[in-house]
């Protein structure tokens with residue numbers, strides 16, 4: 001399991017471990033681990049110049065300790081220090097003393113000419129870690145801007161300075177800065193902020209060193225990274241003696257005038273992910289058939305009985321009276337329901353529909369908002385949602401008694417009990433119309449085949465992203481990937497993982 005720990009949880013683990021260790025032990029381990037990774041990053045280079053940014057707290061202490069270790073090798077180490085020595089924590093002060101006694105050059109962090117005169121082989125960012133409380137400003141901002149222009153590797157200690165370890169948002173929001181690291185060496189445990197929102201862009205390649213802290217100090221995590229092992233129990237090869245009725249029905253509800261493509265994409269995905277029969281219930285006039293996939297069955301929404309089918313409601317639904325009526329019936333249905341797009345917008349606007357969703361608790365419900373839809377559901381702004389995606393997803397799941405899939409970079413899947421899983425697959429090729437419809441269709445198909453809702457949400461998000469990653473590897477994207485192309489790639493992937501892991 002790839003556990004993710006909040007800042008508060010990391011502090012607790014650190015506190016418990018420090019109580020049983022001689023002082024300064026953890027910082028020495030952190031500094032040494034950082035120095036080792038730094039050496040591996042510059043291996044093979046000659047005339048090596050390492051710039052180490054060291055801030056006022058223990059993150060700066062780790063950096064100074066790393067400077068001391070590195071100074072013992074054949075390389076030039078320069079430290080740009082930003083700290084008031086009289087206010088440094090005890091361990092960091094000790095690390096500063098050790099660095100001062102080593103072959104380390106100290107630079108003035110405010111002196112741009114000093115920083116820029118050298119061609120750096122590597123930058124180590126130890127300005128701020130999990131103790132950063134406010135945006136990076138003043139002379140430090142200029143320093144961060146300079147580092148972000150460099151082409152050399154940038155190794156962040158614990159977390160890229162300026163990035164929130166809890167949320168992955170840049171501290172201070174729009175207009176504020178963070179170090180854009182190529183590598184992050186994180187201590188004690190992995191953190192949600194490195195995997196969602198701006199986290200991936202600013203953390204680069206993440207490795208975790210637990211500083212040899214004993215297992216007993218680690219609490220059960222409330223967050224983890226998505227991986228195949230989390231849904232492998234639902235991967236089952238097909239039995240021979242089966243028929244289309246064995247694999248369930250999906251009914252996609254949507255398709256108002258001018259938006260007929262959205263439910264078609266969801267339905268095509270449902271068929272390609274193994275649902276026995278797939279219907280599209282159009283709120284406006286239904287076409288006779290899909291000429292590319294005539295196996296899909298077209299119906300008028302007002303004449304459809306949902307029964308125990310898996311219902312995907314929302315793609316291209318619109319917000320007409322007609323759409324509202326069919327959504328009301330879908331929320332009353334006894335099968336699993338996946339709710340997306342305009343269905344979410346209507347729920348956001350009407351308490352009566354919210355109650356219906358909350359009262360479905362004994363039937364599976366998955367909601368799949370993007371940040372704007374999430375903002376409407378939580379009566380917030382999109383910026384507020386993006387500023388704390390893990391918390392927003394938790395609120396959605398708890399409030400609507402549903403599994404919430406908050407889409408975007410580092411999709412967050414939240415459960416009503418407060419646990420979250422952050423997805424690791426996917427890329428900006430998916431930032432295009434229709435990919436959300438494909439995701440909802442995929443959820444619907446797995447539910448129709450009897451998958452539990454938890455594994456459905458995890459697998460659908462993971463496969464959707466992974467299929468897009470595989471397509472990008474083949475040159476189909478990131479620019480110009482279409483939602484339709486994701487569909488057969490997901491089918492191939494699903495068959496492959498069932499073959500390899502079931």
Ligand SMILES: NC(=O)C1=CN([C@@H]2O[C@H](COP(=O)(O)OP(=O)(O)OC[C@H]3O[C@@H](n4cnc5c(N)ncnc54)[C@H](OP(=O)(O)O)[C@@H]3O)[C@@H](O)[C@H]2O)[C@@H](O)CC1
Pocket residue numbers: 014018026027030055056057058059060062089091127128129130131132133134135136137157158159187
């Ligand atoms: N203790 C240990 O054994 C271990 C510690 N470890 C390491 O410690 C790190 C956490 O250390 P930390 O708690 O000292 O916080 P850190 O991130 O260094 O910053 C706090 C300082 O920054 C200041 N400050 C904040 N924002 C600012 C701003 N915008 N501009 C200017 N100043 C600002 C803030 O000032 P204040 O808010 O108090 O006024 C305070 O002085 C952790 O990430 C890991 O690297 C690990 O190695 C494990 C072992």
Ligand SMILES: [K+]
Pocket residue numbers: 059125126127128129156157158159160161
């Ligand atoms: K840092």
